[in-house]
Amino acid sequence: MAVPATRHDHPPSRRAAESARRAAGRSLRLGFLLACAIFFGLPVTWLLLAATKTQTSIFSDHPLSVGSFGNIAQGWSNLLTFNDGELVGWIWNSLYYAGSSVVIAVFLSVPAGYALAKYDFAGRKALLVLTLIGMIIPTAALVLPLYLQMNALGLLGTPASVILPLAFYPFAVYLCYVYCTTSLPDSLLEAARVDGASEATLFFRIVLPLSKPVIGMIFFFSFVHAWTNFFLPFVMLSDDRTFNLQVGLMMLLQSTDAINAEGGFSALPIHQPEAALAALVAVAPVLVAFVFAQRYLTASDVSGAEKG
Known part of the structure; x- marks a missing residue:
């Protein structure tokens, strides 16, 4: 007697084909x-x-x-032969410019982003639009107006001519705005106001602790933005003793035969290995900043901050 066919005769072959895909x-x-x-x-x-x-x-x-x-040690010693160790001064200049601009950027962007996200005031939408416009304008397009502004203020050639423009970082404001809009529930803030918390207490005791992830992101991105910036210090600074590392390395490499075999000064013991070491020195602080900030580069969980 023939056994009737069932719908389970072919699934194994289909499962095999699916596994193969x-x-x-x-x-x-x-x-x-x-x-x-x-x-x-x-x-x-x-x-x-x-x-x-x-x-x-x-x-x-x-x-x-x-x-x-x-x-590596010999290469570092060779790099220090350029202008009596001016490389060390460039490193300190870069740390000073980047560190100062990061502090100012965080100090300004966090309250600005929080205010745009949580307060309704006249001109709020216009400020948000201006922030977005500031994000999309290329940095190179702003260098000439910034140059004229720093010159009018008498700051041209000083560290302030680099630090202040670098501290203007609209992306940090928008980043904090998005974070406060999506991750800080209004009900939590209202509950604190009902308990008698002032706006200052609300910001320093509740908003800032819960904003550690976005502060870490602002720190990292603003530091990378400031540390790797070349064009702004190149335009603003004229004394090589005030150069940051990016501009200084350009002068160093152009003055030696590391990448400029025809125009470089071959008497200096700076060649391709020293150029590679200089590039690693320029990259190392960014890696350190990432290691420091990566613990904060995660979304905070504020769901448990509210009572059920």
């Missing part, structure tokens, strides 16, 4: 991620290894070979 999808994703890792990781790896080599070995050895770590 999922496996193929995973393989494609892993392959794409691996290709991206190789494409972006190889230059960084080469930069790290180049600082451990000598001028001769950087061309003769395998690109991914490791040199001597003693060459």
Whole structure:
């Protein structure tokens, strides 16, 4: 007697085909991620290894070979031969410019973003639109007006001509505005007002503690913005003793044969390995800032702050 066919005869083959498609999808994703890792990781790896080599070995050895770590100390010593160690002064200048602008940016942007998010006042929408416009205007387009402004104030060539424009960071204001709008419930603030909290107490005792994630993000992004800025210090500063690291390294590399074999001064012992080491020195503070701020780069959970 023939056994009638049932609807369960083919599912195993369909499940096998579905598993094969999922496996193929995973393989494609892993392959794409691996290709991206190789494409972006190889230059960084080469930069790290180049600082451990000598001028001769950087061309003769395998690109991914490791040199001597003693060459790093020698390379740093060679960098300090430029203008009697002016590189150290540029590093301190960069830390001063970036640190000062970050403090001012955080001090101004957090209350500004909070006010735009939680208070209804005349001109609120206009200020928000101006903040968005300030975000989309290219920095290079503002350099000439800022130059004229600093010149009119008598600040041209001083640290203030770099710090004050860098502290003007509309993105930080908008970031804080979005955070306060989405992550600080009005009911929590109203409950504090009902309990008798003043607006100052509300801001310092409730808003600031709950805003640590966005403050960490503002710190990180404003520091990166200030540390990596080249065009503004290049235009504002004329004395090489006041240069930040980005502008100073440009002058250093143009004055040696590290990347300028024809116009550089070959008598200085600064070549490609020293240029790689200088690039690592310029990148290192950004990595340190990320390590410091990454604990705050997560969304805060304020749901438990309200009573059920």
